[in-house]
Amino acid sequence: MAGKLYQLMSRMNLARNRSSSSSASAVDVPRGHFAVYVGESRKRFVIPTAYLKQPAFVLLLKRVEDEFGFDHRCGGLTIPCTEGDFTSIVYGMSSGDH
Numbered sequence: 001m002a003g004k005l006y007q008l009m010s011r012m013n014l015a016r017n018r019s020s021s022s023s024a025s026a027v028d029v030p031r032g033h034f035a036v037y038v039g040e041s042r043k044r045f046v047i048p049t050a051y052l053k054q055p056a057f058v059l060l061l062k063r064v065e066d067e068f069g070f071d072h073r074c075g076g077l078t079i080p081c082t083e084g085d086f087t088s089i090v091y092g093m094s095s096g097d098h
Contacts, residue, residue, distance in 0.1 A: 037078045038086045044076075047090060054093045060086075 029035050033046050051057040064070075064079055079086060 035076060037076045038081065039083045040080075041083075042076075042078060043083050045086065045090070051090070051093055056089055056093060060089060 029046050032050070033048050035044055035046050037044055052061075060079065060081070068078075068080060070077070
């Protein structure tokens with residue numbers, strides 16, 4: 001799993017570097033964070049890369065990979081769950097409930 005996440009993060013970084021149109025949105029992602037798009041409306045969340053070490057977040061990514069794969073042609077990592085579910089998972093990690 002770690003190897004696939006590393007490849008995904010590398011591809012996201014390469015795509016960001018190649019596209020001048022996405023460089024404006026890349027500016028608002030601080031070092032040590034990455035952007036994901038959640039739900040049908042593709043709401044953008046910027047989250048710490050440290051979450052990649054959290055079992056709940058890794059499990060979520062594994063489920064997304066198993067069901068949908070990581071080959072997203074529309075750019076960015078898309079997590080197809082509700083914004084409420086995603087917020088609950090992220091809030092649990094940030095409050096120490098993991």
